[in-house]
Amino acid sequence: MRIAIGQLWQETNTFNPRETTRADFEEFGVLRGRNVVDKMADTNELGGFIQSLRQWPESPEIVGLARLPAWPSGTATCDTFLWLRDVLIEELRRAGEVDGVLLALHGALVADQHPDVEGEVLRALRDVIGRETTLVATLDLHANITPLMVEQADALVLYHTAPHVDVFETGIRGAAVLRRILIDGAHPVTSFRKLPMVVPAERANTQDPASVSHALRLRLQEMEAQPPVLTAGLATVQPWLDIPELGSAVLVTSDGDEHLARSLCDELADSLWERRRDYLPELVSLESAVREAHATRDGLVVLSDSADATTSGAPGDSTWLLRELLKYDWPRRALVTLVAPEVVTEAKRRGVGSALTTPLGGVRDHRNSTPVTVTARVLNLFDARFVMSGHLSKNMAIDMGPSAVLGIGNVHVVVTSRSGPHFAPDLFRAAGIDPFAASVLVAKSPCGFRAAYADRASKILVVKAPGCAPSDFWNYPYRNIPRPLWPWDELP
Numbered sequence: 196m197r198i199a200i201g202q203l204w205q206e207t208n209t210f211n212p213r214e215t216t217r218a219d220f221e222e223f224g225v226l227r228g229r230n231v232v233d234k235m236a237d238t239n240e241l242g243g244f245i246q247s248l249r250q251w252p253e254s255p256e257i258v259g260l261a262r263l264p265a266w267p268s269g270t271a272t273c274d275t276f277l278w279l280r281d282v283l284i285e286e287l288r289r290a291g292e293v294d295g296v297l298l299a300l301h302g303a304l305v306a307d308q309h310p311d312v313e314g315e316v317l318r319a320l321r322d323v324i325g326r327e328t329t330l331v332a333t334l335d336l337h338a339n340i341t342p343l344m345v346e347q348a349d350a351l352v353l354y355h356t357a358p359h360v361d362v363f364e365t366g367i368r369g370a371a372v373l374r375r376i377l378i379d380g381a382h383p384v385t386s387f388r389k390l391p392m393v394v395p396a397e398r399a400n401t402q403d404p405a406s407v408s409h410a411l412r413l414r415l416q417e418m419e420a421q422p423p424v425l426t427a428g429l430a431t432v433q434p435w436l437d438i439p440e441l442g443s444a445v446l447v448t449s450d451g452d453e454h455l456a457r458s459l460c461d462e463l464a465d466s467l468w469e470r471r472r473d474y475l476p477e478l479v480s481l482e483s484a485v486r487e488a489h490a491t492r493d494g495l496v497v498l499s500d501s502a503d504a505t506t507s508g509a510p511g512d513s514t515w516l517l518r519e520l521l522k523y524d525w526p527r528r529a530l531v532t533l534v535a536p537e538v539v540t541e542a543k544r545r546g547v548g549s550a551l552t553t554p555l556g557g558v559r560d561h562r563n564s565t566p567v568t569v570t571a572r573v574l575n576l577f578d579a580r581f582v583m584s585g586h587l588s589k590n591m592a593i594d595m596g597p598s599a600v601l602g603i604g605n606v607h608v609v610v611t612s613r614s615g616p617h618f619a620p621d622l623f624r625a626a627g628i629d630p631f632a633a634s635v636l637v638a639k640s641p642c643g644f645r646a647a648y649a650d651r652a653s654k655i656l657v658v659k660a661p662g663c664a665p666s667d668f669w670n671y672p673y674r675n676i677p678r679p680l681w682p683w684d685e686l687p
């Protein structure tokens with residue numbers, strides 16, 4: 196028996212003006228063929244696939260197709276889409292006859308003229324393998340699931356958690372569904388409902404008993420534990436996609452029981468729809484948030500700058516919070532991060548200990564924020580390279596390139612050359628800083644950062660600022676989304 200595995204991963208943000216290209220994928224770490232199996236056996240969904248398949252008594256041969264990942268950013272170019280699709284097709288053809296395909300997808304990859312990249316990729320793969328070969332794909336729960344995706348896959352298996360702490364486990368669940376279809380002879384029947392709603396990420400915390408998402412996660416897990424159910428998932432979608440099929444989705448796949456799949460799917464859809472208003476977050480103004488952080492004497496205050504969340508595909512160079520932090524004297528470090536390769540180059544040229552007057556930020560997205568000119572000291576130069584586990588990852592190698600720490604009093608700006616997890620404690624540690632000893636820290640993440648900070652921060656505030664990934668997205672201009680759509684439109 197031969198099973199092919201592969202990955203295509205990027206969360207696109209169509210408001211980020213910086214387009215995603217083939218180079219962004221190559222920079223993050225493309226693998227092809229045998230290398231996928233050799234190098235990813237303990238990482239993310241691919242690791243979950245590989246470790247599960249190795250435990251099958253049938254000892255299937257695991258055939259690596261490709262690993263195609265890029266950090267969340269702007270719309271991919273059309274050429275990038277064609278390249279991604281063709282790499283997977285080429286590798287699948289090279290693989291020869293396979294019995295099943297396991298694909299780890301994000302589900303919110305958008306390319307120029309191709310708003311449903313994953314749907315098109317699944318269709319292209321299906322054309323090669325035919326209907327006889329089983330095709331199971333995993334998805335982030337921020338996926339924008341389309342009828343095309345549902346039609347082309349035998350089953351779609353979604354993350355159950357946000358922060359995404361079950362990435363590896365989703366790989367295991369995907370492999371288990373493939374096994375039930377391929378070995379046990381299950382007949383997958385999927386019930387799928389698209390809902391005309393999109394919710395902010397802040398309160399969609401499946402790990403917080405106070406969140407509506409917590410109860411929904413428990414229910415999904417209960418459903419999956421029922422023997423006839425192959426998988427149950429709920430995709431609350433990534434909101435910053437100006438595309439025609441934007442919307443949340445629910446799907447349940449059962450073994451041959453159409454009625455059961457339909458009734459569970461309806462139950463989930465109704466619960467989500469009824470409680471949609473519970474997802475609206477409490478946002479604090481910039482000024483109040485920073486004032487409150489300054490007034491909090493003990494412990495660490497984390498300010499979530501979700502509008503510039505690099506995990507949501509924002510460019511990571513907004514200056515709104517930096518500007519506000521600079522108005523105060525901080526007793527301990529005030530930490531903020533920024534993507535600015537040109538500033539890193541200049542800091543490196545001058546060296547540690549030197550002074551530097553430079554504009555910071557507001558370049559990669561100059562519509563939502565403007566540069567702040569600072570005179571800073573170069574406190575450290577380092578490579579932002581580490582292995583990340585927790586939200587989004589298990590053993591995922593991250594390389595944000597040459598980086599610098601600039602100090603303006605106690606405001607320390609961690610400047611990286613490339614975007615990445617601009618919330619991760621490991622990023623600060625790579626910079627030689629203990630994030631938990633700071634007075635205040637800006638996390639460019641709407642919800643995922645909580646996996647690392649919720650237990651240790653004395654206070655967490657979600658800040659309202661302009662940006663490419665705002666929590667109040669319905670106040671921004673969208674041109675292509677379907678209407679009516681809540682919360683743009685009030686629906687009964």
Ligand SMILES: [Zn+2]
Nearest residue numbers: 335336337359
């Ligand atoms: Zn996600």
